[in-house]
Amino acid sequence: xxxxxxxxxxxxxxxxxxxxxxxxxxxxxxxxxxxxxxxxxxxxxxxxxxxxxxxxxxxxxxxxxxxxxxxxxxxxxxxxxxxxxxxxxxxxxxxxxxxxxxxxxxxxxxxxxxxxxxxxxxxxxxxxxxxxxxxxxxxxxxxxxxxxxxxxxxxxxxxxxxxxxxxxxxxxxxxxxxxxxxxxxxxxxxxxxxxxxxxxxxxxxxxxxxxxxxxxxxxxxxxxxxxxxxxxxxxxxxxxxxx
Numbered sequence: 358x359x360x361x362x363x364x365x366x367x368x369x370x371x372x373x374x375x376x377x378x379x380x381x382x383x384x385x386x387x388x389x390x391x392x393x394x395x396x397x398x399x400x401x402x403x404x405x406x407x408x409x410x411x412x413x414x415x416x417x418x419x420x421x422x423x424x425x426x427x428x429x430x431x432x433x434x435x436x437x438x439x440x441x442x443x444x445x446x447x448x449x450x451x452x453x454x455x456x457x458x459x460x461x462x463x464x465x466x467x468x469x470x471x472x473x474x475x476x477x478x479x480x481x482x483x484x485x486x487x488x489x490x491x492x493x494x495x496x497x498x499x500x501x502x503x504x505x506x507x508x509x510x511x512x513x514x515x516x517x518x519x520x521x522x523x524x525x526x527x528x529x530x531x532x533x534x535x536x537x538x539x540x541x542x543x544x545x546x547x548x549x550x551x552x553x554x555x556x557x558x559x560x561x562x563x564x565x566x567x568x569x570x571x572x573x574x575x576x577x578x579x580x581x582x583x584x585x586x587x588x589x590x591x592x593x594x595x596x597x598x599x600x
Contacts, residue, residue: 363584365537367411368404369559371551372397374543374567376428387431392569394439403573405452405484407580411533412486415551419459419493436490437467444474451483457529458492459500487530494553501527528554535559538583540576542568560586 372393379389397414404412417432424432447454456471463471504527508514514523525531536552536559544565548556562579564571 362580364408364580365560365583366409367413367534367536368409368538368540369413369415369536369552369556370400371415371539371541371549372568372571373541373545375569377543378567378569386428387435389567389569390432390435394435396569396571397439398443399572400576401447401452401484401486402450403576405450409484411530412484413457413489413530413536413552414487415489415492415549417458417490417492418550419491419496420550422462422491433463433467437470440467440470440474444477447474447486448478448481451481452478453481453483453485454478455485455487456490457487457497458490459496460491462491485533487533489551492529493550494548495550497529497552498524498554500529501525525554530555538562538579540564540579542566542571542575558588558590560588 375389375393376386377389378392379386382388401412417436421432422429444454454474454477456475460468460471501524505514505519505523509516509519530552536556538561539548539552539556539559540562541547542564544563546563560583562582564575564579566575
């Protein structure tokens with residue numbers, strides 16, 4: 358009897374390789390970022406269709422501000438373009454959009470657009486799409502600690518009530534399950550300060566494929582590989598675990 362394929366509940370993707378994809382075609386890096394948006398559309402649609410509950414995409418890290426001003430400007434412009442163009446379609450397809458990261462560094466226009474997009478889709482019951490923008494895993498842990506410290510200071514929380522669960526609950530995705538599968542495209546083998554807390558027991562899948570070329574077939578390859586793993590969560594495997 359063939360084992361039914363297990364679909365991970367929460368998939369996180371480090372979308373790497375846009376710039377190198379463009380350079381291979383003798384184009385500016387911004388050209389690659391625009392091409393990457395097409396891959397985002399395809400992967401989000403496919404994730405929703407196969408029953409993934411949460412999809413988290415690493416769009417703009419807190420370290421990306423170190424890139425050239427022209428590339429940063431292109432990334433921000435593309436973010437604005439995507440919110441303008443895609444939000445209504447996400448809403449139509451019952452997808453909830455959630456932006457994680459320190460959005461206060463973005464200009465007022467972009468912050469307003471983020472708020473409107475999240476508000477429009479907040480009651481949708483389908484796929485939860487998290488876009489990590491100006492996000493860093495260390496920042497996420499730090500802001501959780503700050504929230505907890507303030508609650509202790511205000512007398513809302515005792516020191517002995519600070520638990521692993523409490524710290525996790527105060528993080529950007531405190532309401533969502535931990536990540537099951539991390540995919541990184543572009544041939545690199547780094548976490549790059551992405552979801553450091555939430556990927557503690559995730560499975561990792563690395564591919565040389567640049568993000569603009571990542572498609573449904575590539576996504577299926579990652580999920581099939583995920584199905585070959587034995588997820589022990591620190592324990593000795595005594596029986597078959599479900600994802």
